[in-house]
Each structure stands twice: as C-alpha cells, then as structure tokens.
Amino acid sequence: MTKYFVMFLTLLAGTAALAQGDGGASSTWVTPGFAMAIASGLCGFAQGIAIKAACEGIARNPGAAGNIRTTMIIGLALIESLALYTLVILFAIG
Amino acid sequence: MEIHASVWTWLTAHLLHKDLETFKFLDHAIAAGITFVICMIIVMALKSRIKLIPGPFQQLIEVTIQGLTGMLEDNIGPEGKKYLPLIGTLAFFIFISNLLGMIPTFSSATGNFNTTVACALIVFIYYNYQGVKEHGMGYVKHFMGPIWWLAPLMLPIEIISHLARPFSLSVRLFGNISGEHIVTAVFYTQLIPWLVPVPIMFIGLLAAFLQTFVFIMLTQIYIAGAIAHDH
Numbered sequence: 001m002t003k004y005f006v007m008f009l010t011l012l013a014g015t016a017a018l019a020q021g022d023g024g025a026s027s028t029w030v031t032p033g034f035a036m037a038i039a040s041g042l043c044g045f046a047q048g049i050a051i052k053a054a055c056e057g058i059a060r061n062p063g064a065a066g067n068i069r070t071t072m073i074i075g076l077a078l079i080e081s082l083a084l085y086t087l088v089i090l091f092a093i094g
Numbered sequence: 095m096e097i098h099a100s101v102w103t104w105l106t107a108h109l110l111h112k113d114l115e116t117f118k119f120l121d122h123a124i125a126a127g128i129t130f131v132i133c134m135i136i137v138m139a140l141k142s143r144i145k146l147i148p149g150p151f152q153q154l155i156e157v158t159i160q161g162l163t164g165m166l167e168d169n170i171g172p173e174g175k176k177y178l179p180l181i182g183t184l185a186f187f188i189f190i191s192n193l194l195g196m197i198p199t200f201s202s203a204t205g206n207f208n209t210t211v212a213c214a215l216i217v218f219i220y221y222n223y224q225g226v227k228e229h230g231m232g233y234v235k236h237f238m239g240p241i242w243w244l245a246p247l248m249l250p251i252e253i254i255s256h257l258a259r260p261f262s263l264s265v266r267l268f269g270n271i272s273g274e275h276i277v278t279a280v281f282y283t284q285l286i287p288w289l290v291p292v293p294i295m296f297i298g299l300l301a302a303f304l305q306t307f308v309f310i311m312l313t314q315i316y317i318a319g320a321i322a323h324d325h
Binding site: 073074078084085091 | 262265269270273304311
C-alpha cells in the first residue's frame with residue numbers, strides 16, 4: 001500500500017512542477033519531455049510484444065525464420081514511427 | 095528547428111560570393127544534387143563495362159537488383175518487375191542520401207522534410223495513377239468497402255487513411271534521419287562527447303538501412319493494394 005502512496009505523491013509533485021508558470025527556460029521542456037517519455041515507453045512495450053511473437057514463431061517453425069524475421073523488422077519500424085511522430089511534433093512546437 | 099548546412103553549401107555560397115545565411119535553405123537541394131551525382135557515378139561505372147563473368151562491383155549491383163526484383167515479385171505478384179524503375183530509384187536515392195549524412199561534414203537530403211515529402215508524394219501519385227490505369231474509373235470501388243450499403247461510411251474512412259499514407263511515409267523517414275542527427279549533435283555539444291555518440295551513430299546506420307527497406311516495402315504494398323483484382 002505504501003508503494004502506491006509514494007507513486008501518487010510523485011504524480012502530485014509533477015502537477016506542481018507544471019503549475020509553476022514561466023519561471024525560467026527549464027519549465028518549457030517539461031511537457032515535451034513527458035510526452036516523449038510516454039511515447040517511447042509505450043513504443044518499447046509494443047515492440048516487446050512484437051519481438052516476443054516473432055521469437056515464438058521462429059521457435060515453433062524454424063524453416064519460416066526468414067519470413068518471420070522480415071515481418072518482424074517491418075512491424076518494428078512501423079511501431080517506431082509512432083514514437084517518432086511525437087519527436088517531430090516536439091521539435092515543431094518547442 | 096535550426097538547419098545545419100553541409101560543407102558543400104558553404105562552398106557553393108562562397109563560389110557565388112553570397113552570404114551563407116541566404117544559402118542555408120538550399121542545403122537539402124545541394125545534398126540531393128550530390129546524391130544524384132553519386133548515383134550517376136554508380137550507373138556510369140557499369141554502363142560500358144558489363145561483362146558476362148562479373149567483377150566485384152557488378153556482382154554487388156546484381157545482388158541488389160535481384161533482391162529488389164525478388165521483393166517486388168513477392169509483394170506484387172508476377173507483373174511486379176515493371177515497377178522496378180521506381181522502386182530502384184527510390185531505394186538507391188534514399189539509401190545513399192541516408193548514408194551521406196553519416197559523414198561528418200555532409201548533410202542528408204532526406205534529413206529535410208521537403209525531400210521526404212517529395213518522395214512520398216511521388217509514391218502517392220504513382221500508386222493512384224497505377225490503380226486508375228488498371229481499373230479505369232472502377233478504381234473508386236476500392237474506396238467503397240466490401241458491402242455496397244456501407245459505402246457512405248467507408249468512403250471518408252478510406253480517403254482519410256489514404257491521405258495519411260504519404261504523411262506517415264514522409265514523417266517516418268524524416269524523423270528517423272534528422273532525429274539521429276539532432277541527438278548526435280546534442281550529445282556532442284551539450285552532454286557527453288566522449289564515446290557516447292558512437293552507439294547513437296550506430297543506431298543511425300541501422301536506421302539508414304531499415305528506413306530504406308520500410309519505405310520501398312510500403313510502396314510495394316500500396317501498389318499491390320491499388321492494382322488488386324479480388325474485388
């Protein structure tokens with residue numbers, strides 16, 4: 001129970017950091033930083049699922065390893081591009 | 095976002111006796127010109143020297159063309175080979191342009207949004223043109239979905255998803271290449287310039303291969319979807 005309480009307090013501290021206004025140059029990077037962190041984290045999660053499925057497929061059917069590897073690479077690049085849209089918007093705004 | 099110019103842009107600006115600041119916006123055009131010159135050197139080195147028993151450079155290009163033709167026939171079917179000019183041009187241009195940005199004083203043509211939007215628009219117009227050439231005005235049936243009374247729902251969804259294709263192609267390529275350049279620049283100037291940029295540049299090298307592959311693979315899938323004959 002205390003672990004969730006500490007997590008909740010950390011999130012409250014984050015809200016206080018966003019509410020501080022234009023105190024200096026460092027506060028304009030909080031929102032893009034959080035956006036990029038969330039995008040990269042979810043992208044890593046999704047790519048992990050893709051690689052897990054590819055490894056299981058190759059383990060079941062080693063003869064199809066070439067096709068599975070190609071499909072995995074394409075899938076990873078497409079998932080990666082979702083995190084990259086966030087990076088491009090970050091540079092376009094900030 | 096600041097545009098960093100290559101040494102060739104500086105050279106062109108000085109040769110024409112103009113200020114570098116006014117030439118910075120031409121940086122991607124000059125880099126595309128250098129990529130074009132390198133592609134032409136590759137072609138002209140082989141043009142008059144094709145032998146029956148190939149030398150090493152000819153073998154390299156033959157393996158590349160064989161790989162592209164195999165991919166085309168896997169994705170589009172038996173008539174895939176006639177799309178080899180477009181796919182080959184895109185593959186060579188994007189690959190050499192990506193790699194050129196890895197060299198320290200050069201810049202990538204594909205590291206600028208204008209070049210990648212140009213490539214993506216060419217792909218968009220080309221696959222729609224191929225679809226209209228294959229099906230005539232029955233190409234609009236592709237946007238209507240499987241059942242005829244779902245057409246008013248399917249048509250806007252299909253149009254939006256088709257319009258998202260050149261956008262995602264261009265932003266994916268641009269973001270990968272210029273993102274690597276920007277992260278390397280940040281590491282060099284603001285964080286740890288000693289040994290840490292090396293893995294980042296290695297990821298950039300992987301991204302150069304991978305993004306070319308993904309671009310031409312998606313182009314083939316779009317062409318295959320446009321000329322499909324199953325409905």
